[in-house]
Amino acid sequence: MSAASDAAPRDPRDELPEHLAALRAFALSLTRNGATADDLVQDTIVKAWTNLDKFEPGSNMRAWLFTILRNTFYSMKRKTRREVADPEGVHAAGLYDKPAHDGRLAFGDFTAAFDRLSAEHREVLILVGASGFSYEEAAEMMGVAVGTVKSRANRARARLAELLGLEQGEDILAKADGGTLAVMGRSGMQAA
Amino acid sequence: MAGQGRKSSLKEQIDENLRRVYQDALEQEVPERFKQLLEQLRKGRKESDQ
Numbered sequence: 001m002s003a004a005s006d007a008a009p010r011d012p013r014d015e016l017p018e019h020l021a022a023l024r025a026f027a028l029s030l031t032r033n034g035a036t037a038d039d040l041v042q043d044t045i046v047k048a049w050t051n052l053d054k055f056e057p058g059s060n061m062r063a064w065l066f067t068i069l070r071n072t073f074y075s076m077k078r079k080t081r082r083e084v085a086d087p088e089g090v091h092a093a094g095l096y097d098k099p100a101h102d103g104r105l106a107f108g109d110f111t112a113a114f115d116r117l118s119a120e121h122r123e124v125l126i127l128v129g130a131s132g133f134s135y136e137e138a139a140e141m142m143g144v145a146v147g148t149v150k151s152r153a154n155r156a157r158a159r160l161a162e163l164l165g166l167e168q169g170e171d172i173l174a175k176a177d178g179g180t181l182a183v184m185g186r187s188g189m190q191a192a
Numbered sequence: 193m194a195g196q197g198r199k200s201s202l203k204e205q206i207d208e209n210l211r212r213v214y215q216d217a218l219e220q221e222v223p224e225r226f227k228q229l230l231e232q233l234r235k236g237r238k239e240s241d242q
Contacts, residue, residue: 013234020226025217038223045226049233110209129207130214157206166202 012055016048019065022131026066029126030073032115040076044069063133067141070123077119105164113163121156128153 023044027037047068048055055064114122127138128149135153139146 016230017227020222021218021220024220024222024226025214028217028220029214038225041226042229045229046233049230105205105209107209107212110206111213114210114213125210126214130210157203160206161202 012052012057012061013049015061016045016065019062020045022062023065023069026069026126026131027073029122029130030070030119032122040069040073043072043076047072060137063137063141066127066133070141073119109164113160116163117156117159120152121159124149124152125156125160 020041023041024037027040027044028034031037031040044065048065051068055061114125117125123142124138127133127141128135133141135146135149139149142149144152
């Protein structure tokens with residue numbers, strides 16, 4: 001097909017197909033809806049293609065594509081106000097079981113709680129918790145300060161714990177993040 | 193020890209579940225329409241080049 005020589009630097013256009021699965025996974029994380037996710041990926045591909053001259057060769061293409069996707073998502077959301085009515089309160093009372101006796105979270109309960117997070121919370125958790133981006137990269141993609149990413153991620157984890165019926169979540173997660181030892185207070189840390 | 197152990201393991205469990213949510217989505221088949229779209233964009237570009 002292409003007559004370009006193998007020695008030429010790689011055309012970023014040839015790299016796009018390798019990111020489709022990740023783009024779609026990120027889109028699904030934001031929208032939690034297959035059809036909407038696909039529309040979002042489609043728009044992202046077209047935008048990326050037409051702006052490819054703005055992509056700096058050698059930089060992180062996945063991060064660049066994710067940035068286009070999340071910006072597209074938020075402007076789509078603003079325009080259509082397609083936000084699903086927040087089911088908060090409907091489920092809040094007792095739909096989620098506490099973790100089983102062994103303390104493991106059931107995956108079904110987890111995804112149900114994840115679905116009910118705000119898109120902003122799902123976004124930050126997927127970027128820093130699951131897809132392997134650093135806080136710095138996530139901050140750049142989200143257009144906010146690194147500290148904002150960290151505090152948003154903490155709040156998102158705490159909210160998730162709350163939705164899972166783990167009320168002490170906020171404490172737990174703030175501590176686990178290595179923030180302040182002070183809050184560990186009296187009960188937490190006896191000598192080993 | 194119980195307190196501390198359980199607490200960090202909750203965060204680990206959350207992160208483990210997050211990775212699974214993402215991984216499950218990642219493993220889904222990429223719809224044909226995206227490959228076709230790239231194909232179309234590529235053709236359009238060649239035509240405008242020539």
